[in-house]
Amino acid sequence: MIVQLENEIQNQIAEQNQTAINEVLSGLLQRQKELPCKYFYDKRGAELFDEICELPEYYLTRTELEIMKKYAGEMADCIGPRAAVIEYGSGSAVKTQILLQALDKPSLYVPMDISAEYLEYSVRKLSRHFPHLQILPVQGDFTDYLNLAPYTRWASKKIIYFPGSTIGNFRPAAAKRLLRQMFTQCGPGGGVLIGVDLLKEKRILEAAYNDSRGVTAEFNLNLLQHLNDVYGSDFNSQAFRHRAVFNSRQSRVEMYLVSLYAQTVAIWDRLVFFKPNESILTECSYKYSITSFKRLAQQSGFTAQAVWADANHSFSIHFLNRP
Ligand code: AVI
DSSP states (O other): OHHHHHHHHHHHHHHHHHHHHHHHHHHHTSSSEEOOGGGGOSHHHHHHHHHHHTOSSOHHHHHHHHHHHHHHHHHHHHHOSSEEEEEETOTTOHHHHHHHHHSSSOOEEEEEESOHHHHHHHHHHHHHHOTTSEEOOEESOTTSOOOOGGGOTTSSEEEEEEOTTGGGGSOHHHHHHHHHHHHHHHOTTOEEEEEEEBOOOHHHHHHHTSOTTOHHHHHHHHHHHHHHHHHOOOOOGGGEEEEEEEETTTTEEEEEEEESSOEEEEETTEEEEEOTTOEEEEEEEEOBOHHHHHHHHHHTTOEEEEEEEOTTOOEEEEEEEOO
């Protein structure tokens, strides 16, 4: 019986791995080569991302924090008492602390993250600060729908907290699908508190993704090392360079890895060819106006109830309500 179960689990893992390899390969076989940006976040990638958040050029994190600090009371008034807070991609949960502090008797906190290390760290930190708060960590991909109803029975409502403008890393159709998923997950009377980076001057946007210390370049190139570690590919990260540009037509910053010369890379049992200067699109970071994001939220069924921004209108936090 045990042997059978082990085989079953191994088959499942092999199946998941094969799906992931197929996803990587099909991206690299397109005319514009692409890799999914979720592969940025291995242990080194998560460390580099934390470093990015501290960079002077990367205004997003500190601006969102500033908005949270200033308006957490108003956000808590919108949310109301005894809410269950579900956080998508909780990471190191710095902003969460501000939100939980402001909320009136939150009944449950559910951090969701792929990284077990991040989860352990945030649970330890938050249970120290909020000893009476029930915390239910979920390790996994927040894009996979999870029915949390059995755990949130005692809550007055479910609130999904999604800071960081990670919604910007989804193409519009996928962003709408994710918002629809949140709509289902938060249930009637529930809501979403979501951070959204705003459209601004090309110069500022490009500097944020081309920092002078080269941390974003290292973060981008680390993706290749991650693929080598997990799937045994033989990318040479020194044979690629980082490039980030603002595409105004699509209102998004695009990050690329550009091949320095003609080369062949082995992935699983396939060979992928690169011409000199041929690029892989590794990330899109969409920038919205307040109006265009409200429109997206409304198309997903929500009422855009409130929005907060900094004085320069660099970043916004929306409260979306499910009637
Ligand atoms: C996680 N996400 C919102 C970041 C962004 O700005 O799109 C990821 C990132 N890529 C480069 N720098 C930061």
